[in-house]
Amino acid sequence: MIDGKERKILNMERIINNxxxxxxxxxKIVITMLVVIILRTLxxxxxxxxxxxxxxxxxxxxxILVNKLVVGPRIDFLGNKRNGEPIRLAGYxxxxxxxxxxxxxxxxxSPSREIVQNWxxxxxxxxxxxxxxxxHIQDGNYYIDGRLNTxxxxxxIRDLNRALYMSPREYAPKMFKALExxxxxxxxxxxPQKGDIITLDTLNIYLYRPLIEYETGKKLVKxxxxxxxxxxxxxxxKFKLNYYFMAGDLATDSKDSRYWGLLPxxxxxxxxxxxxxxxxxxxxxxxxxxxxxxxx
Numbered sequence: 189m190i191d192g193k194e195r196k197i198l199n200m201e202r203i204i205n206n207x208x209x210x211x212x213x214x215x216k217i218v219i220t221m222l223v224v225i226i227l228r229t230l231x232x233x234x235x236x237x238x239x240x241x242x243x244x245x246x247x248x249x250x251x252i253l254v255n256k257l258v259v260g261p262r263i264d265f266l267g268n269k270r271n272g273e274p275i276r277l278a279g280y281x282x283x284x285x286x287x288x289x290x291x292x293x294x295x296x297x298s299p300s301r302e303i304v305q306n307w308x309x310x311x312x313x314x315x316x317x318x319x320x321x322x323x324h325i326q327d328g329n330y331y332i333d334g335r336l337n338t339x340x341x342x343x344x345i346r347d348l349n350r351a352l353y354m355s356p357r358e359y360a361p362k363m364f365k366a367l368e369x370x371x372x373x374x375x376x377x378x379x380p381q382k383g384d385i386i387t388l389d390t391l392n393i394y395l396y397r398p399l400i401e402y403e404t405g406k407k408l409v410k411x412x413x414x415x416x417x418x419x420x421x422x423x424x425x426k427f428k429l430n431y432y433f434m435a436g437d438l439a440t441d442s443k444d445s446r447y448w449g450l451l452p453x454x455x456x457x458x459x460x461x462x463x464x465x466x467x468x469x470x471x472x473x474x475x476x477x478x479x480x481x482x483x484x
Contacts (some may be wrong), residue, residue, distance in 0.1 A: 242312055242314070244438075252461075258459045275399075276454070291457055295449065305455070363394070363447065371446045379450055382428060382449070382453075395449070460483045462480055
């Protein structure tokens with residue numbers, strides 16, 4: 189028979205064993221959560237596509253996996269976000285023309301009307317122009333340094349007479365209205381790379397004012413043919429960042445660089461790798477043929 193002392197010892201051992209078991213489970217959960225957080229912060233991110241602006245490449249209801257390692261993972265909770273200086277680790281590659289990217293809402297104006305970074309809104313578009321390119325659009329066709337960009341034009345919807353979307357052929361975005369540019373006849377526009385120096389004039393102020401105001405946090409003003417940044421004369425400007433021209437594959441239903449200008453590099457989250465799941469929002473049915481489909 190087990191006496192009282194032995195029973196207490198057995199109960200104590202049982203409690204210790206149970207505690208070790210529970211502690212082991214908690215430790216595994218904590219480690220798993222840390223691994224997931226680290227992977228999502230440094231390696232990949234997942235987003236759901238809400239619209240048709242990238243049709244036929246991406247459809248509403250697609251779930252995409254974004255590779256952060258190409259440009260280097262951006263750690264949003266570190267760095268000086270207000271001054272456009274997030275912490276970004278080194279990547280293994282560079283953004284190439286025609287890559288599909290996820291990025292933050294560019295040139296967001298705060299309640300005080302300052303241009304600041306908006307980390308809460310994401311877009312997905314195709315990069316059709318990279319730093320150092322000169323881009324123009326003629327009759328809906330994209331040209332880089334005078335040469336046709338065949339991949340971008342492959343997805344461009346040409347028969348706008350059948351389009352049911354918001355943008356008529358001769359629509360002139362407000363930002364570029366003074367230049368008489370439209371969504372189908374646009375440019376030419378030089379896409380700056382880090383270190384480029386431009387001379388401000390009556391033409392390029394329309395192209396580069398948001399970029400300069402974003403990089404400096406100052407107001408660029410034109411008065412009597414001269415330019416000033418917060419009252420200081422400004423004839424030349426040296427860019428601090430690389431920039432990109434982004435476009436939707438469904439050009440008639442895409443608010444992209446034709447509307448808001450060039451994308452700052454620090455807004456880029458990563459490159460879309462593939463669709464890992466897809467669900468038709470109108471029927472709630474899985475589109476199995478789109479599962480694990482590579483995005484090109």
